[in-house]
Amino acid sequence: MNIVAFGASISKNSINKAFAHFVASRFEGQDLNLLDLNSFSLPTFSVDIEKEHQYVAIVQDFISTLQTADLLVISMAEHNRSMTAAFKSLIDWSSRVQYDFLKGKKILLLSTSPGGFGGQHSLGLAIKVLPIFGAEIINTFPLPKFYENFTPENGIVNGELGKALEDILADTKAKLEW
Numbered sequence: 001m002n003i004v005a006f007g008a009s010i011s012k013n014s015i016n017k018a019f020a021h022f023v024a025s026r027f028e029g030q031d032l033n034l035l036d037l038n039s040f041s042l043p044t045f046s047v048d049i050e051k052e053h054q055y056v057a058i059v060q061d062f063i064s065t066l067q068t069a070d071l072l073v074i075s076m077a078e079h080n081r082s083m084t085a086a087f088k089s090l091i092d093w094s095s096r097v098q099y100d101f102l103k104g105k106k107i108l109l110l111s112t113s114p115g116g117f118g119g120q121h122s123l124g125l126a127i128k129v130l131p132i133f134g135a136e137i138i139n140t141f142p143l144p145k146f147y148e149n150f151t152p153e154n155g156i157v158n159g160e161l162g163k164a165l166e167d168i169l170a171d172t173k174a175k176l177e178w
Contacts, residue, residue: 001176003027004069006035008087008122009077015146016119019112020075022155023141026169027071035065037086044085045092059097062090066105071176072135075110078122083129095133103134108172111142118144138175141168 005024007017021034040062043049066072077084094101109126111119120142127137141164143149149158156162 001027001070001178002031002033002068003071003073004033004035004066005073006037007075007077008037008126009084010037010041010086011077012038014077015112015114015150016075016077016110018152019110019143019146019150020073022150022152023075023108023110023165023169024073026165027173033065033068037090040090042089042093045089045096050096055093056097059090059093063094063098063101066101069105071172072102072105072107073110074107074126075112076119076122076126078111078113078119081121083122083125091129091133100134102130105135106176107135107137108168109137109140111140112146112150113144114146116144118142118146139168139172141165 003024005020007014007020009016017036024032024034040058042055042058079085107130109123111123113119123140123142127140130137143156143161149161150156156165
């Protein structure tokens with residue numbers, strides 16, 4: 001099984017990228033492609049820019065990478081209670097090249113933030129938006145208070161949240177007929 005994972009942020013020290021990569025690594029023995037959205041650098045989408053410049057190659061590379069996945073693990077970063085402008089723009093560009101660019105893609109959708117709500121605003125938006133382009137969101141998991149509940153060495157250090165994530169991973173594997 002091939003898993004593609006990324007944080008929906010272009011921050012160099014993205015906690016959502018770290019969280020997505022950690023969760024994806026919990027699917028042991030699978031092919032894992034850890035993406036950095038900085039590899040798909042695009043301007044904010046506008047029809048004027050679309051007419052003036054050709055970004056089809058970058059967008060097609062992103063879409064092609066997603067198409068290799070049996071499972072996408074995406075952790076939604078949140079800016080001002082919304083998804084990041086960078087990720088929203090990548091969705092806009094991708095849907096212009098291939099409207100159903102997520103057709104048939106199964107997604108484990110995550111979010112985290114330093115605050116107690118765990119990025120659930122951006123998570124909620126992604127739950128509504130991504131299926132429009134063909135995605136099947138099979139599970140979600142928000143992690144609140146990232147810096148209190150997660151360490152790179154140990155993963156989720158809060159026992160209750162760690163158990164909740166393990167349950168989500170088991171359910172995801174069952175849905176994928178692992």
